[in-house]
Amino acid sequence: MNKQYRKETICIQSGWQPKNGEPRVLPICQSTTFKYESSEQMGRLFDLEESGYFYSRLQNPTNDCVAAKICELEGGEAAMLTSSGQAACYYAVFNICEAGDHVVLSSTVYGGTFNLITCTMKKMGVECTIVDPDASIQELAEAFRPNTKCVFAETIANPALVVLDIEKFAKAAHDHQVPLIVDNTFATPINCNPIKWGADIVIHSTTKYMDGHAMALGGCIVDSGNFDWSAYPDKFPGLCTPDESYHGIIYTEKFGRAAYLTKATTQLMRDLGSMQSPQNAFLLNVGLETLPLRMERHCYNAQKVAEYLEGHEKVAWVNYPGLKSCKYYETAQKYMPKGTCGVISFGLKGGREAASKMMDLLELAAIVTHVADARTSVLHPASHTHRQMNEEQLKEAGVAPDLIRFSVGIEHIDDIIADLEQALSKI
Numbered sequence: 001m002n003k004q005y006r007k008e009t010i011c012i013q014s015g016w017q018p019k020n021g022e023p024r025v026l027p028i029c030q031s032t033t034f035k036y037e038s039s040e041q042m043g044r045l046f047d048l049e050e051s052g053y054f055y056s057r058l059q060n061p062t063n064d065c066v067a068a069k070i071c072e073l074e075g076g077e078a079a080m081l082t083s084s085g086q087a088a089c090y091y092a093v094f095n096i097c098e099a100g101d102h103v104v105l106s107s108t109v110y111g112g113t114f115n116l117i118t119c120t121m122k123k124m125g126v127e128c129t130i131v132d133p134d135a136s137i138q139e140l141a142e143a144f145r146p147n148t149k150c151v152f153a154e155t156i157a158n159p160a161l162v163v164l165d166i167e168k169f170a171k172a173a174h175d176h177q178v179p180l181i182v183d184n185t186f187a188t189p190i191n192c193n194p195i196k197w198g199a200d201i202v203i204h205s206t207t208k209y210m211d212g213h214a215m216a217l218g219g220c221i222v223d224s225g226n227f228d229w230s231a232y233p234d235k236f237p238g239l240c241t242p243d244e245s246y247h248g249i250i251y252t253e254k255f256g257r258a259a260y261l262t263k264a265t266t267q268l269m270r271d272l273g274s275m276q277s278p279q280n281a282f283l284l285n286v287g288l289e290t291l292p293l294r295m296e297r298h299c300y301n302a303q304k305v306a307e308y309l310e311g312h313e314k315v316a317w318v319n320y321p322g323l324k325s326c327k328y329y330e331t332a333q334k335y336m337p338k339g340t341c342g343v344i345s346f347g348l349k350g351g352r353e354a355a356s357k358m359m360d361l362l363e364l365a366a367i368v369t370h371v372a373d374a375r376t377s378v379l380h381p382a383s384h385t386h387r388q389m390n391e392e393q394l395k396e397a398g399v400a401p402d403l404i405r406f407s408v409g410i411e412h413i414d415d416i417i418a419d420l421e422q423a424l425s426k427i
């Protein structure tokens with residue numbers, strides 16, 4: 001949108017802007033392909049000489065409207081949707097890393113991302129060094145190598161709830177001439193804009209709060225446009241030297257600030273094909289309309305639950321960045337003054353055994369693999385999402401064996417607390 005609206009307004013009004021007589025609501029372009037009248041025009045599209053739709057594996061109008069809305073919310077230059085958060089993580093890194101390259105990775109990232117980078121991408125020849133998100137700038141500096149191509153971390157780590165000092169990580173990355181990629185899934189653009197603090201690329205699993213109703217898998221990559229790839233042509237040959245698969249175009253020369261995202265669309269989507277379905281993009285857009293309202297309620301409820309648990313005699317510890325007792329309280333206040341997220345972690349005095357007993361006793365809160373949607377849910381990462389990790393890796397990821405991840409929904413707070421109360425009274 002031309003005018004600088006507030007986020008609540010962007011969530012409702014941005015993206016699809018109908019012209020006279022067009023549908024008020026974002027239409028689902030349920031079409032794999034697009035029609036043209038001249039063969040020459042189609043040729044120009046293929047050569048990236050003209051912009052336009054030709055095949056939904058690369059771009060689709062429904063998806064583009066939703067990506068544009070997220071881009072505006074994050075304050076970015078360009079954005080694309082992907083089929084899942086995992087695809088967004090993969091493309092964001094792989095767009096600038098190839099065999100022989102190296103990534104600096106925060107130890108507390110989501111289990112799926114940890115696996116992707118430490119195991120799967122390792123098989124593709126990309127090495128990584130794992131760093132403690134609390135490391136000092138000097139300690140971080142030691143992780144870099146001449147072949148390092150990016151730094152990857154999460155605004156609020158899932159499920160460790162470590163709050164990232166984004167400025168510190170951005171400085172470490174930029175001191176070594178590489179971009180900082182931040183996974184902003186838990187904070188959402190409503191509570192934090194990592195680009196404002198120096199992040200270069202922001203990614204999301206839109207499956208979580210953005211969709212918000214546990215209906216549609218999806219991901220998103222937002223490029224700030226701020227990183228100057230052309231200043232380091234030897235480091236980023238994929239962006240700064242001719243692409244043979246497009247008759248030798250040079251992304252930085254042809255697309256400027258949108259070079260990174262154009263390459264991810266035209267090359268990675270074309271060849272690897274993890275496009276979000278237009279149906280899912282439509283659902284995501286519906287979710288985005290109420291994101292600010294929901295985040296406010298998630299944060300309000302989570303704060304109440306965290307305070308309740310902290311005062312309970314059977315609870316050993318509670319971790320929530322909104323608690324003054326939390327190690328990350330100050331960092332959260334700096335980067336997310338409006339609130340962090342609806343996810344809390346805690347442990348019981350009865351340890352791992354009490355944890356699984358309590359989970360079975362909960363009635364309102366359901367055991368699901370999902371987090372961050374409207375319904376209150378609960379999970380035991382050591383036995384579920386992180387079960388492929390050994391004790392040592394769990395510790396590094398900030399996941400205690402007794403950690404219960406409690407994702408506070410937007411039901412009435414009294415009902416959520418009553419459910420916890422009845423379960424705790426029986427263990």
Ligand SMILES: *Cc1c(COP(=O)(O)O)cnc(C)c1O
Nearest residue numbers: 084085086110158185205207218
């Ligand atoms: C869930 C999640 C992912 C993976 O997203 P999917 O949409 O499940 O593929 C990545 N990062 C974070 C922080 C997540 O919570």
